[in-house]
Amino acid sequence: MDFFLQQLINGITLGGVYALIALGYTMVYGIIQLINFAHGEFFAAGGYMGVILISYLSSQGLHPYACLAISLVLSMGYCALLAMAVEQLAYKPLRQASRLAALLSALGMSIFLQNGLMLTQGVYDRAYPTEITSGGFAIGAISISYMQILIVAVTAFLLVGLNLLVFRTRIGRAMRATAQDKVMSALVGINSNRIIALTFAVGAGLAAAAGIMVGLYYGSVNYTMGFVPGIKAFAAAVLGGIGNITGALVGGLIIGMVEIFAAGYISGEYKDVFAFIILIGVLYFKPTGIMGENVDDTRV
Amino acid sequence: MTIRESKRLWLACGVGLVWFLILLWPMLGIKPDGLEFATTFKVFGYVAVAAVFIMFFYQVKEAGYLDTVGAPAKQATGLIGAIYEKTPNWVLLGIVLAGAIAFPLLTGRYAHDVAISVLIYICLGLGLNVVIGLAGLLDLGYIAFYGVGAYTYALVSLHFGISFWLCLPIAAFVAAIAGCIIGYPTLRMRGDYLAIVTLGFGEIVRLILNNWMSLTNGPNGILSIPRPELFGYDFRSLSSMYYVILGLAVVTIIAVYRLNYSRIGRAWEAIREDETAAELMGVNTFLLKLLAYAMGATFAGFAGAFFAARMKFVGPESFTFLESAMVLAMVILGGMGSIPGVILGVLALVALPEVFREFEMYRMLVFGGVMTLMMLIRPAGIWPAKRVGRRSEEAD
Numbered sequence: 001m002d003f004f005l006q007q008l009i010n011g012i013t014l015g016g017v018y019a020l021i022a023l024g025y026t027m028v029y030g031i032i033q034l035i036n037f038a039h040g041e042f043f044a045a046g047g048y049m050g051v052i053l054i055s056y057l058s059s060q061g062l063h064p065y066a067c068l069a070i071s072l073v074l075s076m077g078y079c080a081l082l083a084m085a086v087e088q089l090a091y092k093p094l095r096q097a098s099r100l101a102a103l104l105s106a107l108g109m110s111i112f113l114q115n116g117l118m119l120t121q122g123v124y125d126r127a128y129p130t131e132i133t134s135g136g137f138a139i140g141a142i143s144i145s146y147m148q149i150l151i152v153a154v155t156a157f158l159l160v161g162l163n164l165l166v167f168r169t170r171i172g173r174a175m176r177a178t179a180q181d182k183v184m185s186a187l188v189g190i191n192s193n194r195i196i197a198l199t200f201a202v203g204a205g206l207a208a209a210a211g212i213m214v215g216l217y218y219g220s221v222n223y224t225m226g227f228v229p230g231i232k233a234f235a236a237a238v239l240g241g242i243g244n245i246t247g248a249l250v251g252g253l254i255i256g257m258v259e260i261f262a263a264g265y266i267s268g269e270y271k272d273v274f275a276f277i278i279l280i281g282v283l284y285f286k287p288t289g290i291m292g293e294n295v296d297d298t299r300v
Numbered sequence: 301m302t303i304r305e306s307k308r309l310w311l312a313c314g315v316g317l318v319w320f321l322i323l324l325w326p327m328l329g330i331k332p333d334g335l336e337f338a339t340t341f342k343v344f345g346y347v348a349v350a351a352v353f354i355m356f357f358y359q360v361k362e363a364g365y366l367d368t369v370g371a372p373a374k375q376a377t378g379l380i381g382a383i384y385e386k387t388p389n390w391v392l393l394g395i396v397l398a399g400a401i402a403f404p405l406l407t408g409r410y411a412h413d414v415a416i417s418v419l420i421y422i423c424l425g426l427g428l429n430v431v432i433g434l435a436g437l438l439d440l441g442y443i444a445f446y447g448v449g450a451y452t453y454a455l456v457s458l459h460f461g462i463s464f465w466l467c468l469p470i471a472a473f474v475a476a477i478a479g480c481i482i483g484y485p486t487l488r489m490r491g492d493y494l495a496i497v498t499l500g501f502g503e504i505v506r507l508i509l510n511n512w513m514s515l516t517n518g519p520n521g522i523l524s525i526p527r528p529e530l531f532g533y534d535f536r537s538l539s540s541m542y543y544v545i546l547g548l549a550v551v552t553i554i555a556v557y558r559l560n561y562s563r564i565g566r567a568w569e570a571i572r573e574d575e576t577a578a579e580l581m582g583v584n585t586f587l588l589k590l591l592a593y594a595m596g597a598t599f600a601g602f603a604g605a606f607f608a609a610r611m612k613f614v615g616p617e618s619f620t621f622l623e624s625a626m627v628l629a630m631v632i633l634g635g636m637g638s639i640p641g642v643i644l645g646v647l648a649l650v651a652l653p654e655v656f657r658e659f660e661m662y663r664m665l666v667f668g669g670v671m672t673l674m675m676l677i678r679p680a681g682i683w684p685a686k687r688v689g690r691r692s693e694e695a696d
Contacts, residue, residue: 022610035492048327055332078326085319090672101675103492104632107440108671111625120327196306227621231503234496269511275502283493284485 002141007264013148013217015256016155020210021233022248023162023242024089024203029201030179030243033099037106038086039207040230041113042079046208047221048117049075051126064132072154072212076205083204086113092193110226117267118223125220133216136299149215159249160208165202166245175199179243228272232259235279241289252292306359313355317348323385400546404539412538416610418650419545420603425630425642426556427599432628433637433685434565435592436572438495440624441482441502445475445597447509447619449604454522454614464528475601481595487586502624510578510616521615525608545606552599557639559595568592569637592657622664625626629671635681644683 021043028036035239053071058064090109098179136145166172177185178195186192214229215221240247255275263271282289321344328340360366384392404412424446431439452471456462462470482501486494509516516522526545528535535541559565567588570578579585608614626649634645649670653663674681 033492035496052330055334056330059332078323081319082323085316089316090676093676095678097675099492101679103438103495104628105672105675107625108629108668108673108675110668111622111664111670112672115668117327119661119665120324147558148427228503231499232494235500238493238496253614267511270507273504273507276504279500280485281498283489283497287489287493 006142008223008258011257011260013151017210017213018233018236018256019249019252020206022236022252024207026237026248027199027203034102037110042204042210043207044226046075046211047215050079050212075208079204079208080201083200087200125222127220128296166295232275239282241291244291247291404542414654419549421646422549423552423603424627425646426552427596429642431596436567440495440499443619443624444502444505445600446604448478448543449475449601450608450614453605454525454606471605472598475597479593479597483590525612612691635684637685641683
């Protein structure tokens with residue numbers, strides 16, 4: 001039972017992170033029907049930006065948690081700018097082209113960014129400072145680290161923020177309108193290019209936050225770290241019903257749970273396989289995902 | 301080009317460069333021991349000079365100043381084209397084949413090595429070309445079949461002592477079975493979903509190769525795989541291995557060519573252009589899509605078996621997603637569905653980087669950039685396939 005509860009807590013932590021990445025996929029897919037392969041690279045870039053900024057700021061003598069907060073905000077901003085640049089260069093000219101062309105362009109961008117990261121930051125892992133990642137407490141036999149609480153808290157905060165943005169502001173309404181019908185929303189005066197750029201920026205910002213969370217959780221970042229979590233997050237987005245924000249959250253939690261429980265009870269080496277099997281199974285049996293029914297009114 | 305357009309272009313270029321600087325500096329300039337500017341501005345300087353030069357060149361070209369150079373060049377290419385049109389195909393093919401056969405006699409060991417990897421990628425590219433170029437099924441896990449072929453040869457030859465030539469069809473057959481297994485559940489999907497599912501399958505295969513210790517020896521790979529042998533002749537030297545893969549590549553080229561112009565190939569093209577219409581016209585899309593996967597996988601299986609024999613070693617590291625993306629980039633760069641295009645694409649992405657050996661680390665960066673750039677400026681590739689008939693979109 002203890003083991004089960006421990007795994008449950010680990011699963012929620014990881015699932016929340018996957019949900020953050022999945023939101024970017026789902027929002028972008030909802031609005032321009034493109035699998036943004038480069039999304040995993042925004043996540044990796046966010047993780048690196050976190051390491052860079054935290055090491056710099058803590059060398060300036062700031063409190064570790066202040067470093068973390070500032071780095072979080074700056075990394076999210078950095079990745080938002082990166083995503084807007086990528087969108088402008090690689091996706092915007094291909095809006096009218098075939099979907100295959102856009103997909104391959106996204107794939108090219110993903111490889112390009114990954115190697116850009118490698119060239120600027122090196123091939124070796126970079127470790128997060130341990131003063132942030134260490135520490136924790138225990139309830140009975142279950143141990144919870146401060147890191148896990150922090151990850152869950154940041155994830156929840158960002159999710160609430162996103163929800164407010166999408167459902168309570170004019171920008172959010174414009175995003176939903178553009179996702180439903182680009183032409184009609186343009187006719188009522190919504191600048192769809194700006195809204196698409198903004199969607200990319202918001203999605204990449206969330207991915208950047210997830211990158212820092214993952215970096216803190218595992219203690220280090222690597223330039224290839226974007227690929228597998230990216231695919232898993234895509235699986236989460238598909239599982240929840242692509243284009244659906246709540247779905248991405250639920251899907252992320254499920255994928256995180258499945259991964260942790262599979263690692264704990266079946267086999268640690270094959271844990272990634274289970275996420276892929278879920279992905280294939282969902283696409284095969286229910287391509288609309290578990291929350292797919294209401295895809296039209298809540299999609300972003 | 302008017303002054304106004306030109307101004308707008310330069311403005312876009314300037315904004316882009318500023319944006320690039322903002323993105324580049326934090327990655328290069330922020331160090332734990334302080335802020336640094338020198339490296340960033342060095343890199344930024346190179347990129348800025350290149351960008352301004354390209355912009356300038358583009359403007360000059362648009363303004364027509366280059367016509368004195370451009371017109372004769374165009375004439376020359378036209379002349380070459382005309383000669384190419386006039387010469388019978390068999391003469392050209394004969395020249396190319398004679399060159400390929402004479403190649404190892406004229407060059408050294410290093411060149412043999414490059415040539416062998418070019419030929420392996422030609423087999424792989426043409427196999428993927430069947431799946432994506434002819435049938436229009438985007439496969440991002442293609443390298444898995446290459447891996448299946450390589451491991452099949454390695455295991456069968458080591459455990460049962462069966463010779464390379466017998467293993468070759470076995471490896472191809474096992475790869476084709478794997479193609480069917482992967483193809484079957486994906487047949488209901490199209491486009492993006494298909495891409496992502498094949499990617500997932502490719503990763504599953506790699507993870508199995510990486511973790512099934514008792515069969516594949518895990519990340520350590522399998523060592524001392526035997527080289528091929530024929531009537532007592534041992535293919536130990538690199539140049540003899542070159543002839544083996546040359547033979548395989550020629551077989552692949554002929555097979556893909558014949559497939560392309562067969563009823564099956566035509567049916568694939570019909571599926572690629574409009575699946576619903578093809579189905580209504582009586583094309584068995586289910587069987588043919590499965591066949592496309594199986595055929596593509598067969599060629600990858602051949603290439604894989606050869607790869608294992610040539611390296612004498614297989615490990616899961618050779619079959620990552622990046623390899624799939626590389627083969628895909630070759631097919632796209634050359635021109636989907638066109639055999640000379642794919643060969644050209646392979647030469648451009650395998651042989652050219654060998655010339656610029658000192659820029660090795662930028663290789664994948666260029667791969668990614670080229671892939672995006674090709675989609676933006678020339679989606680059909682360097683040597684596009686000749687179309688049979690017209691597309692429905694072109695009519696209106």
